Amino acid sequence: MNILDIQGLTKKFGDFVAVDNMSLTIREGEIFGFLGANGAGKSTTINMVSSLLRPTSGVIRILDKDITKQSRFAKLNLGIVPQDLAIYEDMTAMENVSFFAGLYGLRGAELKERANEALEFVGLSDRAKNFPKNFSGGMKRRLNIACAIAHKPKLIIMDEPTVGIDPQSRNYILTSVRKLNEAGCTIIYTSHYMEEVEEICSRVAIVDHGKIIAEGTKEQLKATITDVKDLRIEMKTAAGKEGEQLKSIPGVRAVQQDENVIRIQSDVAVDNLNRILKKLMDDGKEIRAIEEQEPNLETVFLTLTGRNLRD
Ligand code: ADP
Ligand code: MG
Numbered sequence: 001m002n003i004l005d006i007q008g009l010t011k012k013f014g015d016f017v018a019v020d021n022m023s024l025t026i027r028e029g030e031i032f033g034f035l036g037a038n039g040a041g042k043s044t045t046i047n048m049v050s051s052l053l054r055p056t057s058g059v060i061r062i063l064d065k066d067i068t069k070q071s072r073f074a075k076l077n078l079g080i081v082p083q084d085l086a087i088y089e090d091m092t093a094m095e096n097v098s099f100f101a102g103l104y105g106l107r108g109a110e111l112k113e114r115a116n117e118a119l120e121f122v123g124l125s126d127r128a129k130n131f132p133k134n135f136s137g138g139m140k141r142r143l144n145i146a147c148a149i150a151h152k153p154k155l156i157i158m159d160e161p162t163v164g165i166d167p168q169s170r171n172y173i174l175t176s177v178r179k180l181n182e183a184g185c186t187i188i189y190t191s192h193y194m195e196e197v198e199e200i201c202s203r204v205a206i207v208d209h210g211k212i213i214a215e216g217t218k219e220q221l222k223a224t225i226t227d228v229k230d231l232r233i234e235m236k237t238a239a240g241k242e243g244e245q246l247k248s249i250p251g252v253r254a255v256q257q258d259e260n261v262i263r264i265q266s267d268v269a270v271d272n273l274n275r276i277l278k279k280l281m282d283d284g285k286e287i288r289a290i291e292e293q294e295p296n297l298e299t300v301f302l303t304l305t306g307r308n309l310r311d
Contacts, residue, residue, distance in 0.1 A: 001063060003028045003077075003155050003186045004049065009058030011044050011210075018044040020210035022058070026188060028154070031181050033201030034190040035297065037309050041210035042190045043083050046159050050080045062155065076104060079153035081145050083160045083190075087132050093119060094128040097146045104151035111150075118150035121179070123172060138169020145176065149185075156180060157188040162196060174200055192309055194297040206301055213304050222295045225303045228253065230293045231264045233276070236286040242279055249275050254302040263293075265302050 004026040011019040019041045026032050036042050047053040049060055051067060051074065060067045067074035087096050097115040106114055119125050122142035132140055141161055149156060158177070162170045177200055181187050191197050197204055198218060205215040214221055243257035251270025256263045262280075266272060273290075280287060293299075301309050 001028055002026065002061070003063055004188070005059075005061040005064070006045075006049070007059045007061075009045065009048060009060065010056045011041075011048060011053060012056045018210050019048070019055075022207075022210065022212055024205060024212060024215070026155075026186060028186050029181075029184075030203055031177060031187045031189060031201050033197035033204035034188055034207060035192065035194060035197045035204055035301070035309075036207035037192055037301075037307065040192075040207045042207055043159055044210075045207075046080065046082075046157050046188075046190065049157065050078060051075070076151065077154045079148035079151065079156040081148045081156065081158040081161050083163070085140055085144050087140060087143050087147060089131065089133040092129050092131055093124055093135075093143050093146075096132065096143060097150050100147040101150035106151055114150045114152070115146075118146040121149065122146045122176060136166065136169070138165035138172070141165055141169060141173065142176075145173065149180065153185070155186045155188070157190070159190045160192070161189075162191070162193065194301065194309055198297050204297065206297075206304065208301075208305050214300060218297065221297065221300045225295050225300055227268050228265050228295070228299070228303045229268050230295055230299045231266060231273075231276075232289075232291050232293050233262045233264070233280070233287060234289040235260045235262070235280065236288055239285070240283065242283045242285070246276060246279060249279065252276070254306045254308075256302070256308050260288075265299060 002025045006022060006024045009019055009022045034042055048055045062074045062077055065073050094115060097118050098111060101111050101115050119128050122145050124142055132143055161173050177187055177189060189201055203217055204221060205212045238259045239257040239262050243255050243262055246252055246255050249272050251267040251272040252264055254265045298309055
């Protein structure tokens with residue numbers, strides 16, 4: 001069964017179309033990656049799925065039920081980890097989780113047990129009585145997750161859960177996602193970090209300007225870009241303006257530069273390596289290494305949009 005079915009979803013803010021006629025189905029049991037640059041429309045989509053925002057048009061179904069018609073059913077089956085932390089600084093960790101679990105109808109001994117389980121799950125049991133104002137960014141993120149999972153929803157949507165946190169908390173969260181999935185939860189994992197999506201997701205949708213521009217398994221997505229080669233050129237010194245200028249060479253689709261490394265996505269069919277190298281050498285660059293890289297989700301994004309995910 002589809003756990004989430006989005007059909008023709010659109011959200012306009014005035015004249016601006018943030019989500020543009022989007023359709024997407026998520027099957028039970030997946031870890032689904034929702035990948036896109038900042039401003040792509042990911043959070044707007046999620047806010048509509050969680051009924052925080054009203055769609056301009058379109059239908060959203062959770063387990064085959066229209067969320068506007070069966071809002072309680074939708075709420076009980078859904079756990080949302082919002083991009084902006086939704087925790088109360090003046091309540092203890094335990095009180096926070098209990099509060100959210102209570103909103104989902106849990107009471108008494110069951111509420112206490114589930115709240116304890118959720119805190120344990122995110123590794124905050126020993127901080128249950130502490131106030132989040134003294135927590136690190138990563139601990140707050142983990143508490144945010146505990147608040148969303150105590151009621152044991154079938155579908156959990158995490159909106160950029162690892163932005164701005166330390167690597168240890170990040171790994172903890174990625175491991176939690178896998179464990180939740182193994183325990184039977186379907187996860188939608190929203191991120192602009194393609195490494196994370198590549199690491200944990202079984203299927204991916206790439207969203208750009210409110211539209212899904214590619215969807216499939218990682219392997220399927222990478223297989224769509226057989227007509228593009230991904231070159232990595234390492235120089236002795238940092239690149240200057242030549243990075244931009246390389247874009248005018250025939251066949252070059254996208255260029256990114258990071259210090260002394262330039263990455264170029266270029267048409268396989270166009271022989272332009274000589275021109276690329278000549279341009280760099282004419283600018284006095286000493287080339288240390290050239291390699292052709294395996295495509296990754298970043299390459300897919302670049303090839304489709306001509307832009308870098310983090311621009
Ligand atoms: P993402 O989560 O992918 O970074 P968002 O869904 O937050 O993107 O935003 C998509 C676009 O919609 C952005 O251009 C953003 O500025 C715009 N947007 C989001 N919320 C509002 C709002 N309440 N009013 C006007 N524009 C908005
Ligand atoms: Mg967002």
